Amino acid sequence: MELVALFISAILINNFVLHYFLGICPFLGVSKKIDSAFSMGLAVTFVMTITAVITWVINHWILLPNNLEYLQIVSFILVIASLVQLVEMFIRKVSPPLYQAMGIYLPLITTNCAIMGLALLAALKNYSFVETVVFGVGSGIGFTLAIILMAGIREQLDLSDVPEPLKGAGIALIVAGIMALAFLGFSGMIK
Amino acid sequence: MPPRSIGEEFTKGLWHENPIFRQLLGMCPTLAVTNAVINGIAMGLATTFVLIFSSIVVSSIKKLIPNQVRIASYIVVIATFVTMADRFLAAFFPLISKDLGPYVPLIVVNCIILGRQEAFSSKNSVGRSFIDALGMSAGFILALLILSSIREILGAGTFLGHQVLGSWFEPWVIMILPPGAFITLGILIALTFVIEHKIKQRR
Amino acid sequence: MSLSSRMVIVLTSVGLISGALLSTVGILTKERIALNKQLEIENAIITVVQGTHTSEKLYEEKDLVVYGSKDENNQLIGFAVYASGTGFQDKIILMYGTNPSFTKIYRLTILEQKETPGLGAKITDKDAFLQFWENKDSSKPLTLRKPAARSPEELSPFEVNTITGATISSESVLNTVRLSLEKLMSLKKEGKLGNEE
Numbered sequence: 396m397e398l399v400a401l402f403i404s405a406i407l408i409n410n411f412v413l414h415y416f417l418g419i420c421p422f423l424g425v426s427k428k429i430d431s432a433f434s435m436g437l438a439v440t441f442v443m444t445i446t447a448v449i450t451w452v453i454n455h456w457i458l459l460p461n462n463l464e465y466l467q468i469v470s471f472i473l474v475i476a477s478l479v480q481l482v483e484m485f486i487r488k489v490s491p492p493l494y495q496a497m498g499i500y501l502p503l504i505t506t507n508c509a510i511m512g513l514a515l516l517a518a519l520k521n522y523s524f525v526e527t528v529v530f531g532v533g534s535g536i537g538f539t540l541a542i543i544l545m546a547g548i549r550e551q552l553d554l555s556d557v558p559e560p561l562k563g564a565g566i567a568l569i570v571a572g573i574m575a576l577a578f579l580g581f582s583g584m585i586k
Numbered sequence: 587m588p589p590r591s592i593g594e595e596f597t598k599g600l601w602h603e604n605p606i607f608r609q610l611l612g613m614c615p616t617l618a619v620t621n622a623v624i625n626g627i628a629m630g631l632a633t634t635f636v637l638i639f640s641s642i643v644v645s646s647i648k649k650l651i652p653n654q655v656r657i658a659s660y661i662v663v664i665a666t667f668v669t670m671a672d673r674f675l676a677a678f679f680p681l682i683s684k685d686l687g688p689y690v691p692l693i694v695v696n697c698i699i700l701g702r703q704e705a706f707s708s709k710n711s712v713g714r715s716f717i718d719a720l721g722m723s724a725g726f727i728l729a730l731l732i733l734s735s736i737r738e739i740l741g742a743g744t745f746l747g748h749q750v751l752g753s754w755f756e757p758w759v760i761m762i763l764p765p766g767a768f769i770t771l772g773i774l775i776a777l778t779f780v781i782e783h784k785i786k787q788r789r
Numbered sequence: 790m791s792l793s794s795r796m797v798i799v800l801t802s803v804g805l806i807s808g809a810l811l812s813t814v815g816i817l818t819k820e821r822i823a824l825n826k827q828l829e830i831e832n833a834i835i836t837v838v839q840g841t842h843t844s845e846k847l848y849e850e851k852d853l854v855v856y857g858s859k860d861e862n863n864q865l866i867g868f869a870v871y872a873s874g875t876g877f878q879d880k881i882i883l884m885y886g887t888n889p890s891f892t893k894i895y896r897l898t899i900l901e902q903k904e905t906p907g908l909g910a911k912i913t914d915k916d917a918f919l920q921f922w923e924n925k926d927s928s929k930p931l932t933l934r935k936p937a938a939r940s941p942e943e944l945s946p947f948e949v950n951t952i953t954g955a956t957i958s959s960e961s962v963l964n965t966v967r968l969s970l971e972k973l974m975s976l977k978k979e980g981k982l983g984n985e986e
Contacts, residue, residue, distance in 0.1 A: 416617040465815030469665040515688040560779040568772030576765040666807040677821035
């Protein structure tokens with residue numbers, strides 16, 4: 396039951412983009428078309444899940460038992476950077492169609508604060524292994540949901556008459572603000 | 587392009603290449619920590635510390651590092667300084683550190699920092715890199731100050747915790763919440779666009 | 790020197806230098822950070838069980854820690870209970886003090902919350918919320934007063950107050966306290982809270 400609550404709250408209430416402001420760069424950068432937004436979301440969800448598992452193992456088996464928690468930042472960022480490289484090579488070998496779909500987005504993920512944020516938040520909140528995995532998958536889905544919704548709105552926005560200064564980032568941020576407002580309605584649904 | 591004077595190297599970060607308003611870098615911390623002015627200042631100073639020291643280190647060891655491993659080395663250098671800032675805050679300012687939560691460690695993925703190493707410090711002298719980092723940090727702090735002042739004054743009626751608006755003022759709670767961050771920054775970016783446009787027309 | 794050996798040397802030395810720096814910083818700040826955490830807990834214990842002279846941790850599990858409070862004469866005067874539950878946005882972590890038999894709640898304090906500023910966040914406010922939690926009778930389950938009472942005198946000893954506009958936050962504080970109390974009762978029956986009396 397608590398896991399279900401954690402999962403739903405990671406998607407809707409504590410949405411990575413709209414509540415924690417993590418992953419704003421891809422959220423604004425890759426949200427012009429629904430297909431590319433979907434691929435980006437897929438890639439992020441995938442990497443997030445693996446990151447959640449690996450950083451948990453590093454944190455709980457290596458860092459914490461040896462009182463090395465001050466190495467968290469360095470080790471997490473290095474693990475994420477090399478992980479993304481490995482995933483990219485692996486997917487290119489195993490599934491070329493999947494690589495076609497999300498390959499070009501993978502390198503962008505290394506400096507994506509959403510992935511690092513996930514590792515840090517899971518460590519900060521002291522989640523158990525299962526909780527960390529559920530949190531990782533849920534957060535990835537939450538990111539995908541937000542970026543696809545954003546892309547849908549922006550496709551419509553292309554056809555409308557936006558004032559010159561607001562074009563691009565300005566209107567995108569205001570749309571995100573209105574989405575965040577709508578998502579506020581989900582808070583309190585889990586008691 | 588003629589080389590910039592030292593003064594220009596500094597001021598470009600404040601306006602023409604302001605990391606937030608003009609380059610749209612480092613949006614995550616900008617949005618997340620500007621719900622109160624004190625958090626904005628703490629974040630700005632922590633980022634300044636990391637940016638200045640990383641720039642000095644990277645520009646002084648740039649000739650030693652082979653091209654293939656430069657990003658990895660930069661990341662280790664940055665992460666080292668970020669950890670220092672994080673531990674320092676946790677040890678001496680526990681309340682601020684608790685408020686900022688994961689956003690201090692997240693400076694490590696702040697695109698401003700890696701971006702400046704890649705675009706500037708790896709190609710310029712130590713002195714110039716230092717001035718550049720100083721300018722960029724000043725621009726970042728400026729943006730955080732503007733955004734957090736607007737949000738705190740409208741959202742809580744206070745500035746740095748002191749009541750500035752009378753009791754007649756009903757705080758706009760939404761300004762402290764995530765939507766307020768997005769909308770305020772969106773409007774500010776549009777405003778800087780308008781001002782830039784006006785400056786260009788006058789020339 | 791070949792390129793690859795240069796790469797290895799550079800990366801190793803960068804790693805070694807940063808590792809050395811970090812362990813220095815880590816060791817220098819470690820005590821101070823641990824002290825901060827300890828002080829926060831100790832201050833909270835003194836707030837919720839007034840007159841505490843010494844306290845010791847009696848029981849610990851995820852989301853529930855129990856401290857026994859003793860006065861100058863080494864008499865057990867109550868328990869300080871650290872508990873957490875789901876609020877409106879995120880976890881609410883709180884601490885409250887009870888008498889040794891759990892029939893009375895002395896005081897409540899909120900350690901961590903991310904509720905809506907201006908509404909749910911009022912749970913940290915003494916006048917708006919915490920004063921309505923002072924000296925409650927927990928010999929039977931506490932209930933929530935809705936609509937909110939204006940002064941603590943209006944409430945019966947078994948009632949706690951709601952914050953207008955933030956029912957969910959007030960409810961989740963109450964639920965967290967209620968659930969942890971139930972848990973404490975069974976822990977006491979199992980004799981896991983030390984040998985008082």
